Amino acid sequence: MPVSSTQIQKAPPPAPREITTKPRASDIFFRGVLTTMSMSSLLILTLIGLFLSFRGYQAFKTQGFHFLTAYDWNASTDAGQKDVFGLGAMIIGTLIISTIALLIGVPLSVLTALFLTFYAPERIKRALTTLVDLMASFPSILFGLWGFIVLMPMAEYWAKLIHKYLGWIPVFSVPQPAYTRSPFIAGIVLAIMIIPIVTSVSREIFGQTPLDRIQAAYALGATRWAMIKAVVLPFGASGVVGGAMLGLGRALGETVAVYSVLNIVFKPNWQVLYGFGGNIASMIVQKWGEASLSESKALLAAGFVLFVMTLLVNLGANFIVRRAIKSGK
Amino acid sequence: MNSNNDFEKNENDGEDMSTNTVHQSSGLANVAANHAAQKQPGNAPLGSGLEARGIHAWFGKHHALENVSLDFAAGTVTALIGPSGCGKSTFIRTLNRMHEFIPSAAMAGEVLLDGKDIYEAGTDVTKIRLQIGMVFQKPNPFPSMTIGENVLSGLKLAQIKSPINKDDLLEECLTRSGLWSEVKDRLGAHAGGLSGGQQQRLCIARSLAVNPKVLLMDEPCSALDPGSTLRIEDTIGQLAQTMTIIIVTHNMQQAARVSDYTAFFLSDGGPGQLVEVGPTNEMFSRPKDERTENYVSGRFG
Numbered sequence: 167m168p169v170s171s172t173q174i175q176k177a178p179p180p181a182p183r184e185i186t187t188k189p190r191a192s193d194i195f196f197r198g199v200l201t202t203m204s205m206s207s208l209l210i211l212t213l214i215g216l217f218l219s220f221r222g223y224q225a226f227k228t229q230g231f232h233f234l235t236a237y238d239w240n241a242s243t244d245a246g247q248k249d250v251f252g253l254g255a256m257i258i259g260t261l262i263i264s265t266i267a268l269l270i271g272v273p274l275s276v277l278t279a280l281f282l283t284f285y286a287p288e289r290i291k292r293a294l295t296t297l298v299d300l301m302a303s304f305p306s307i308l309f310g311l312w313g314f315i316v317l318m319p320m321a322e323y324w325a326k327l328i329h330k331y332l333g334w335i336p337v338f339s340v341p342q343p344a345y346t347r348s349p350f351i352a353g354i355v356l357a358i359m360i361i362p363i364v365t366s367v368s369r370e371i372f373g374q375t376p377l378d379r380i381q382a383a384y385a386l387g388a389t390r391w392a393m394i395k396a397v398v399l400p401f402g403a404s405g406v407v408g409g410a411m412l413g414l415g416r417a418l419g420e421t422v423a424v425y426s427v428l429n430i431v432f433k434p435n436w437q438v439l440y441g442f443g444g445n446i447a448s449m450i451v452q453k454w455g456e457a458s459l460s461e462s463k464a465l466l467a468a469g470f471v472l473f474v475m476t477l478l479v480n481l482g483a484n485f486i487v488r489r490a491i492k493s494g495k
Numbered sequence: 496m497n498s499n500n501d502f503e504k505n506e507n508d509g510e511d512m513s514t515n516t517v518h519q520s521s522g523l524a525n526v527a528a529n530h531a532a533q534k535q536p537g538n539a540p541l542g543s544g545l546e547a548r549g550i551h552a553w554f555g556k557h558h559a560l561e562n563v564s565l566d567f568a569a570g571t572v573t574a575l576i577g578p579s580g581c582g583k584s585t586f587i588r589t590l591n592r593m594h595e596f597i598p599s600a601a602m603a604g605e606v607l608l609d610g611k612d613i614y615e616a617g618t619d620v621t622k623i624r625l626q627i628g629m630v631f632q633k634p635n636p637f638p639s640m641t642i643g644e645n646v647l648s649g650l651k652l653a654q655i656k657s658p659i660n661k662d663d664l665l666e667e668c669l670t671r672s673g674l675w676s677e678v679k680d681r682l683g684a685h686a687g688g689l690s691g692g693q694q695q696r697l698c699i700a701r702s703l704a705v706n707p708k709v710l711l712m713d714e715p716c717s718a719l720d721p722g723s724t725l726r727i728e729d730t731i732g733q734l735a736q737t738m739t740i741i742i743v744t745h746n747m748q749q750a751a752r753v754s755d756y757t758a759f760f761l762s763d764g765g766p767g768q769l770v771e772v773g774p775t776n777e778m779f780s781r782p783k784d785e786r787t788e789n790y791v792s793g794r795f796g
Contacts, residue, residue, distance in 0.1 A: 288598070378635040382698070385593060386705060387625035387653035396652055400639035 215473060222467025224460075225251055233467065239432045239453075241461040251464040253471060255434045259349065259444020260475070263424065264417040266353025266438060271360045272410045278361070279368035280394060295369070302362035310426030313355035318427060321351045325439040337438050344441035347429035352443060355423050360413030367412060371405025372398055404487045411483025418476050421447040446472045523791060524780035526751040531776050543609045543626070543708035544569045545590060545739060550604035551766075552585045552594060559585045561766035563604075565758055567709070572731060572740040574750035574775065577760035578790070582767025583743045586760070587711050590741065591627035592620050608709070625653050628707035632714040634694035636686035636701070643682035645697055649705035664704060672700035673730045692723020699730060710734065712742040716749065728753050747791060751779055759787045 189197075226233055229251050236252020278298070282291050325345040332338045375398045383393035425448035435443050450465050450472075457465055545567040552560035560582040567573050575583040588594040589602050592613060605612045613623045636645045646668050647661060665682065669675040674696040678689070686697060695715060702710060712731070716724040724746075731740060731753045744750050750757050757779070758772040771784045782788045 376635075378631060378633055379637060381593060381596065381629075381631065382635040382637070382701075383648075383652055384596065385591065385624055385629035385631075386649035386701065387621045389621055389652075389654075392652045392654065396637060396640075396648060400637075 215470075218466055218470035218473055221463055222470045225464040225467035228460075229464070233464075234471070237432055237434060241458050241464075249460050249464070251461070251467075252432070253446065253468055255432050256430075256444040256446045256449050256468065257471065257475075258434045259430075260418060260446050260472075262436070262438060263349050263352045263356060263428070263443060263445055264414055266349060267356035267360055267417045268410055268414055269357075270354060271357035271413060272364055272406070274357070275361050275364035275409070275413075276368050276406055278365045279372055280398070282365075282369050283372040284390060284394060284398070298362050298365050300362075302366065306359060306420060306423045307426075309355055309359050310423035313351065313423060313427040317354060318346055318351055321354055322346055325350055329439055337436055339437055340440045341437070342440075345439060346441050347427060348441045349428070349435065349438045349443035352424045352428040352445065353438070355427050356417045356420055359420060359423060360416055363416065364406075364409040364413045367409030368402065368406050371402040371409075375401045408483055408487045411479060411486070414479050414483075415476055418479060419447055419472060421451050424448045425451055446475075523747055523751045524776060526748065527754075527757075527776035527779045530752055531755070531774070543739060545627070545709050545741070546605075546607040546610075547586070547590065548605040548607065550586060550589055550606070551602060552582065552589055553601040554597065555599040558766040560589075561768050563760075563767075563769045565769065565772060567739050567741055567756075569739055570735065570737075571755045572735045572742065572753055573756040573758060574754035575741065575743045575758050575760060576745075576747060576750050576790070577767070577770075578762075579745075580767070581760040581762045583760045584713055585767070587713055587741060587743050590709075591624050591629055591711055593624075593629060621653060625649075625655075625705050626707055627709040627711060628702035628705065630695070630698055630702055630710065630712045630715045633718050634691055634698050636689070636694050636697050638685065638687045640686060641683050642678050642686050642689070642697060645686045646700045646704050649701060653705060655705065668700040668703040669697075671703055671730070671733060672696045673726055673733075674700055690723070692719045692726060695719060695723065695727060696730065699727070699734075703734075707738060709739045709741065712740065714743050714745060717745060724749070747779075747793075751775060759784075759790060761786055761790070 228249065229236075233251055233253055234257065235254045236250070237255045238250045238252050240250045242249050278294075282294055282298075286294060322345045325340075325348065328338055328350075329340050329345075333340070379397045379401070380393060383397050388396065424445050428445055428448060429442040430444060430449050430452055431442040432444070433442070446468055450468055453461065453465055547563060547565045547567075550560060550563045551558070563582075563586055565573075575587060577583050585594065589604075590606055594600050594602055602614075606614060608623070608626060612618075613627075637648060640648060643665055646665050649655075666675060666679075669678065674693060677693060678684075678697075686694065689697060695718075699710075699715075716727055719727070728749065731742065734740060735755075742750075742753065754775045756772060757775040759770045759778065759782075760767050761770045762768065771778065771782060771787045773783070778787065779791050782791060
C-alpha cells in the first residue's frame with residue numbers, strides 16, 4: 167500500500183541518535199600525546215605574551231600612550247630625573263623597512279616562482295628550488311654581514327642613482343649626502359631574506375593551478391604569459407598574499423641582519439635613502455646589554471608591541487587569504 | 496577513401512539514405528542513417544580540411560599511437576571511437592599541438608591544415624590553436640571571469656583586436672552554442688554558477704569567439720547528463736555547417752547521431768592503431784573489419 171504524505175507528516179520525528187564509538191587504547195594514547203604537544207606549544211606562546219605584557223606593564227604605566235607615539239628614549243642616570251621612553255620612531259621605522267622589503271621581495275619572488283613553475287627546464291628547476299629552499303635556512307647574521315660588506319657599497323650607488331633621478335619625490339630626497347645604513351639598504355637585506363619563503367609558497371600554489379584551466383587557455387591560442395595572467399595569477403593571488411604576509415612576519419621581527427646595516431636613531435625618517443632609521447627588534451638588541459632595570463622593562467614592553475604587531479599582521483593575512491578564497495573560487 | 500567520396504556524392508544528390516538501411520538490424524545504423532538523411536545537401540563546405548599523415552605518438556618510451564593517417568574534409572563531423580586506451584584522445588591532441596604539453600611526449604608524422612604542416616619548424620603554435628579550437632572532456636570555464644568575459648577570453652588571450660562590436664560577438668557565440676537564452680540576463684555573473692551542461696556550452700562559445708576553422712572535441716559530453724548531452728549534440732549539428740568538427744566519444748549512440756564519418760581506433764596491447772574509417776552509417780551497418788563489427792555491436796569495449 168502506498169504511503170500518503172499526510173501519514174509521513176504525522177509520524178513524530180525521532181530524537182537524533184547519539185553516535186559514539188569505543189576508541190582503541192592505541193588511539194587514546196596517540197590522541198593524548200598529540201593534545202599534550204599542541205597544547206604545550208600554545209601554552210608557551212601564551213606565557214610569552216603574558217610575560218612580556220606583565221613586565222612591560224610598568225613602562226606603559228609610567229609612560230602612558232606616550233610610549234607608542236613619542237620619539238625620545240632617555241634612561242635617567244641621576245636619581246630623581248625622569249625616564250622618557252617613546253617607541254614611535256621605531257614603530258614607524260619597522261613599518262617602513264618592512265614595506266620596502268615587501269615592495270622589492272614580493273615581485274622578485276613571484277617572478278622567480280613563475281619561472282620555476284612554467285619556464286625553467288626540469289633540471290634547472292630542481293636545482294634552483296633546492297637552492298631557494300636552502301636560502302630560507304641561511305643564518306640571518308650571514309645576511310647581515312654580507313649586507314654590510316658587499317651590499318652596502320653597491321646599494322649606496324643605487325641609492326645615489328635613485329636620488330639623482332627621483333629625488334624630487336619626497337621619500338627619495340636626501341638632506342645630506344649620507345647614503346649608508348639607511349632604511350633602503352636594510353629593506354634590501356630583508357627583501358633577500360623573505361624571498362625564499364614567499365617564493366616557496368608562491369611556487370607551491372602556482373603548481374596547483376588546475377591543468378584543465380591551463381589547457382583551456384592554451385587551446386584558445388594563448389601565449390604562456392597570457393595564460394599566466396588569465397589563469398595562474400588569479401588562481402594564485404591568495405597564496406601569494408599569504409606568502410607575502412608570512413614574509414612580512416619575518417621582516418617585522420628580523421633582528422640581527424637589520425642591526426648590522428641600519429643606523430638606529432630615535433627620530434622618524436621618511437626619507438628612505440637617508441642614513442638612519444628605526445627598527446624595534448634591532449633597537450632592543452642594541453639597548454639590552456647596558457639597560458638599567460627601568461629601561462629593560464621598557465624594552466620588554468617594546469617586545470610586547472612587536473609581538474602584537476606580528477599577531478595583527480598574521481590575523482590580517484588570514485583574513486585576506488580567506489576572503490580571496492571565498493570570492494575567487 | 497573512395498567510400499567517403501561515394502558518400503558525399505549520395506549526400507549531394509539528395510538521395511534518401513534510408514533506402515540503404517532497410518536490411519540493417521542494428522539500431523545504431525538506423526540512427527546514423529537518419530543523421531545522414533538529415534544532412535542538408537547543396538551547401539559548399541566551410542571550414543578547413545585537416546589531414547593527419549602517419550601520426551605516431553609516444554609518452555616517454557611508451558608508444559601510444561602508431562601510424563595513423565586520417566583525412567577530415569572541410570565541413571564534416573568525424574567521430575573517433577574505440578575502447579579506453581586506444582589512443583584516440585592522444586590522437587586528437589596531436590591535431591592542435593596540445594600533445595606537446597605533456598612532458599616527455601613526442602610525436603612523428605604531419606598534420607596538414609589547408610595543406611600546411613602545423614608542426615613545421617618556425618610555426619607560431621598559438622596561431623595554430625586559434626584556427627584549431629578545442630573543447631575538453633571536463634567543462635573548464637575560467638572561474639575568476641564572468642560569463643561574458645569567458646566567451647571573449649580568447650580575444651584577450653591571443654591578443655586579437657576584435658574589429659567588430661564585442662556585444663554582437665558575445666551574442667553570436669552564445670547563440671551558436673545554444674546558451675544565449677539561458678544566460679543573456681546574467682552575462683556579468685561568474686561562470687562557476689552555471690550547471691555542468693551550461694558550462695560546457697559556455698566553453699564551446701568560448702572556442703567559437705576566436706572563429707576557428709576546425710573544432711576538436713574530446714569527449715565533450717562524458718561529464719554531462721542526457722539532457723545537456725542532447726543540447727550539445729544539437730549544437731554540434733549547427734556548428735558543422737560552418738566548420739570541421741572532430742569529436743572523440745565513448746558513446747556510440749552519440750557517434751551515430753552527430754557524425755558524418757567514424758574512425759575506429761584499437762590497441763591490441765601495443766600502440767593504438769586506426770582500424771577502419773568510413774561514413775558513419777556504413778561503419779555501423781556493414782563495417783569491413785571484424786573488430787569494428789564486434790565493437791559497434793557491443794561485443795567488447
